[in-house]
Amino acid sequence: MSNKYKKIVVNNEVVIRLDDENIDYIIKDTKNLIKFCDKNNYNVSLIYNGKKIDEKYLKKDIKDNLRDMITIMHAINIKDKYKRYDYIYDTVCNYLDEKIKTNYCEFKDDVCLKYRIKNPNHKNGCCECKGRGKCKYLIDSVCTMKSCMACKLFTCHTLKKKGINQNINDFVLTKYFFNNKEKDILQFSYWTPKEIVMEKLIKRVR
Ligand code: SF4
C-alpha cells in the first residue's frame, strides 16, 4: 500500500490527491485529518485520478473505499457539530437500512430466526423481550420510530453464531469521528430516538 500522502493546503482547503493505490492509507489517517482540519478550520477537497470529485460522485457506481472517502470529506466540511453528527447518523442508518432490507433476521410471519428456534409463539424479535416488554414504538409489528442506530446495529447471539455481526467500527464515519464513549452512546442507546441520542452526543462537545 502506498503511503504517499501529503496534506497540501491551498486557500484554506486541504487538497488530497487520491488514486486506487493510496486511498486505503488515507482513510486510515482520517482521525489526523479531522484534527488538522478542525483545528485550522480547513475544508477538504478530493482529486481522484486527476479530477476534482464531490458528493455528486456518490450517485455513481464506485468502489466502497472511494464512497467512504467522499463521505469523510463531506463530514469534515460540515463545521457545525450538530449538523455533522446529523449527517453521520443518517448516512450510517441508511447503510444499515439497506442491510435490514435483506432480512438477515429471517422474519417469517413476524417471527425471527432466534425465536423460531427458542419460542415460535414469540413475535417481533427483540423489539419485544422478557422484562422490558414491547417497545412503545412498535405498532402492529412495525417500528414507527425508524431512526434508532443502536437497534439497527444489534445482532443477537443466534445471528453472531451464523457469522452475522455488526459493529459501530464497521463504518468509517462512526469509526473515526467518535471516541469510545460516544461510540457506546451510539451502539447501546436501544429503543431511543435519534434526537435523544444526538442530544447526548452534543452535550459532550459543549
Ligand atoms: S437480532 Fe436476533 S432476536 Fe433480534 S430480531 Fe434479529 S434474529 Fe431476532
Ligand code: SF4
Ligand atoms: S425502536 Fe428499536 S425496539 Fe423499538 S420498534 Fe423500533 S427497532 Fe424495535
